[in-house]
Amino acid sequence: MAAITEPKLISGNANLTLAKSIARRMSMHRGMSVNLVDARVERFNDQEIFVEVYENVRGEDMYIIQPTSNPANDNLMELLIIADALRRSSADRITAVIPYFGYARQDRRAKARTPISAKLVANLITEAGIDRVLTLDLHAAQIQGFFDIPVDNLYASPIFALDIEHHFKGAKDDLMIVSPDVGGVARARELAKRIVAPLAIVDKRREKAGEISEMTVIGNVAGKKCIMVDDMCDTAGTLSKAAEVLMESGATEVHAYTTHGVMSGSAVERITNSVMKSVVITDSIEPTEAVKSCPKIRIVPTAPIFAQAILNIWNGTSVSSLFETNTLVPIYEGMYQNR
Template structure:
């Protein structure tokens, strides 16, 4: 593959603020201006998506920045069409940077005659010409195996650990990490190890999706500052209920660190009126004005990590080095102060 002087980035419309933040961060790293490739993504009157790339991308190493968040189908089609446009323009390699990977919750057949949509999406991405995927906190790690191309799955836990150490400075002995369900124990344990905190679990039983029949706390949370850790917050029903149950079981206060703030329907109102002192999310999904204005919601930036990951992929160096707090700390230096 011909080596170019700079990686080239193009963005769909799903999260332009994050795409621009990534290019600004890369400009700092490279010591020269790095911008998005000039292109237009528009919709015809019938909502067909049209893409036109205005710059020459022949033999370029291309990175498409596009979360497949709401509207998931539109943003997924944008990603596929942009990739097709780049492939037909003779780009040497196309990497999809997908901060939030939609359809990840459909990673297995839960009952008869249901699809495995995450696998279908993986097939579509490969057929569109994508040769590598960079994403953040996949809902299920086994989705990486749905692809026959390299998939780099970054983790938010190192960023969360840095923020927690700053926010709870001098109080870390009182912190307990909580998994909101048994399935998320591995994710919660990973963060607990990073901040040297104990682990508890909220065991929930659902009668049907969106409804919670019963919650039980496994572990002693009395007097603890509980931090609920999960990969996504959709309607926030489970999250707010878990916070109430933790306080009923003796927790002194409850916070939550969630990677992907889907925040559908009544989520913002629920969080604002909940007993949680704070909800911390990343900007993997572009936050709405309601999310930005919520008094107890904070947003952590992912651009420094994605910028470094893109540069590492482009230069052929390790991406897994970004899993370590020691590697991310200088990249995030000064961002968590105050």
């Protein structure tokens, strides 16, 4: 049954640009103005975070838009404190819209005496009074099970499928989807199925963390335009090295599609100097000026899918319908109208 109140959006400082874009998209869908709730999220001199909400939110359906990207701890605390402020202001339901879920790489104990930080973060979010989580391409799908509240995990692959069909029109027979490591095979296979393309894998072996000792291509990529797909690009080391190995194996071009552009350290410089022709990321993380000015990096928007997902949650309709490429065609109207 549809809610009586209107959905209300509030944002932390992690990605205000995306929050405003989501509000604009929702305004288009609703045929009425949807604005971010007037609030201040700032820091005292000792860097304590303070939140004040200027509007009445009693009984409202609230959506906090806040990726927990770098600086992860600050952005996570902003999310928790905003949630606490809304809960103490008698908001009816609080949904955390987390386009990029930080700490997701710490989803298991890889060795003795290490934490499972993703589970700790899930506990913090739940205890802060958040009723539901909406996120995009979790690094590990099992993180959904860390929560005792509903979690909707959207996928970027249908958006990427639309983008590939548009930008590689007429060359689909030459495409090869590539997973840059064995752990990402399921993600790459999903995209390969969507665009009906073959799949190859780059087997990566590390001597120690951060250092790749050997890479081997599993599959015949000779004469193919290779599209690597991953959930995040952090230092771009794996993608750059994998691209070199693919080119040495006979690929004609190498491109990359990654959901979250973490872009730490010299990642942009590494991409610029790599053999990759393009790297496509989403705006789940606020891109830096260096990222936006890099000619090899292209950013696709997530505001249309998040706006529709929020409206579906508010209306009590299916979110899983957004997993299908055909469902996204009208949502991304204009971007790929000449498919």
